[in-house]
Amino acid sequence: MSQRSSSTFENECQKPFALSSVFRPGLFEGRVAIVTGGGTGIGKAIAKELLFLGCTVVIASRKKDRLASGAEEIRTWLTHTGQQATLHVLQCNIRNEEEVKSLISTTVLTYGKLDFLINNGGGQFISNTAEIRLKGWNAVVETNLTGTFLMCREAYNQWMKHHGGVIVNMAMDMWKGSPLMGHSGAARAGVVNLTKTLGVEWAQSNVRVNCVAPGSSIVSPTAAANYGDLNVFDGIGATIPMKRTGTVEEVSSAVCFLLSPGASFITGETIRIDGGQSFYTTPTYSLPDSKPTDKYSWQSCFDAEGPEAAKSKL
Ligand SMILES: CCC/C=C/C(=O)SCCNC(=O)CCNC(=O)[C@H](O)C(C)(C)COP(=O)([O-])OP(=O)([O-])OC[C@H]1O[C@@H](n2cnc3c(N)ncnc32)[C@H](O)[C@@H]1OP(=O)([O-])[O-]
Numbered sequence: 001m002s003q004r005s006s007s008t009f010e011n012e013c014q015k016p017f018a019l020s021s022v023f024r025p026g027l028f029e030g031r032v033a034i035v036t037g038g039g040t041g042i043g044k045a046i047a048k049e050l051l052f053l054g055c056t057v058v059i060a061s062r063k064k065d066r067l068a069s070g071a072e073e074i075r076t077w078l079t080h081t082g083q084q085a086t087l088h089v090l091q092c093n094i095r096n097e098e099e100v101k102s103l104i105s106t107t108v109l110t111y112g113k114l115d116f117l118i119n120n121g122g123g124q125f126i127s128n129t130a131e132i133r134l135k136g137w138n139a140v141v142e143t144n145l146t147g148t149f150l151m152c153r154e155a156y157n158q159w160m161k162h163h164g165g166v167i168v169n170m171a172m173d174m175w176k177g178s179p180l181m182g183h184s185g186a187a188r189a190g191v192v193n194l195t196k197t198l199g200v201e202w203a204q205s206n207v208r209v210n211c212v213a214p215g216s217s218i219v220s221p222t223a224a225a226n227y228g229d230l231n232v233f234d235g236i237g238a239t240i241p242m243k244r245t246g247t248v249e250e251v252s253s254a255v256c257f258l259l260s261p262g263a264s265f266i267t268g269e270t271i272r273i274d275g276g277q278s279f280y281t282t283p284t285y286s287l288p289d290s291k292p293t294d295k296y297s298w299q300s301c302f303d304a305e306g307p308e309a310a311k312s313k314l
Pocket residue numbers: 122123124125126127133134135136137139140143172215216217222223224226232233284
């Protein structure tokens with residue numbers, strides 16, 4: 001069977017061992033990557049595709065049990081694909097500076113290098129902004145913005161500054177504001193801006209820094225569980241120009257492209273992966289039923305205040 005062809009090793013209904021990479025096998029042989037949040041959802045898909053392409057992958061996040069079950073699934077899948085690549089698991093809270101330093105140094109000590117950093121780990125909760133407590137605001141900003149900053153800084157200072165490398169950050173559809181996710185929208189806008197800054201500052205070290213921005217539409221059970229509603233993605237497809245939600249593999253392939261030599265002249269960029277959603281609607285938010293706000297015009301002031309009051313202002 002050709003390694004390049006799309007093939008399944010299991011029952012079509014289960015499809016756990018489907019080979020899906022559009023990139024050539026061996027593309028990332030000899031490379032070493034860290035994928036934060038690599039035990040679940042989008043991060044797990046990225047880890048799988050990198051391993052499939054020959055990369056050594058370290059997956060890192062806060063929860064040991066999620067990492068362990070994710071790693072077990074990935075290893076079983078890898079065995080069935082017939083690919084050989086090294087998967088390593090390290091616990092790390094990206095909000096904790098010491099844990100971030102240790103994640104990078106352990107990776108460099110263990111594998112002798114760090115070529116790729118994928119800052120996928122992150123998230124938020126849904127809330128009206130007026131009701132977000134400071135602790136909750138800080139938790140989300142520290143996770144998505146500060147965590148990304150710490151990971152980038154340590155990867156650069158400990159390895160990439162003198163050896164080059166590629167970083168891919170994670171944003172979201174916050175282009176038109178983020179009703180019900182104000183904390184995360186603000187943090188991800190910061191990530192997009194940080195990506196541009198680092199793309200410029202670190203180009204001299206042969207480090208490219210890019211970002212992907214999935215719409216609120218990439219279906220994964222762990223993402224849905226975070227909102228306590230496994231049906232959270234239902235109905236979103238209808239609001240997307242492509243009339244469907246996205247897959248974790250559709251994010252992973254964009255990440256692999258950005259890591260690949262095919263993207264060697266691209267830095268500071270953010271790629272939207274949202275089926276056109278961000279050009280069309282603001283997802284997950286319907287305008288509340290309310291009366292129109294007050295309108296301003298010279299005539300409306302004149303009408304409201306009367307000719308005498310308006311004249312007295314002249
Ligand atoms: C439509 C789908 C689109 C999908 C998009 C995705 O991104 S999918 C990806 C989806 N995956 C993820 O998002 C995974 C990662 N996400 C997470 O782990 C959490 O969302 C986190 C980032 C808030 C960290 O949480 P943590 O517990 O480790 O942090 P902590 O202990 O430092 O601060 C906790 C404080 O935060 C607040 N607070 C928390 N929840 C709520 C709430 N529901 N309500 C209100 N407030 C809430 C609260 O203030 C609480 O403290 P308090 O006042 O109660 O003492």
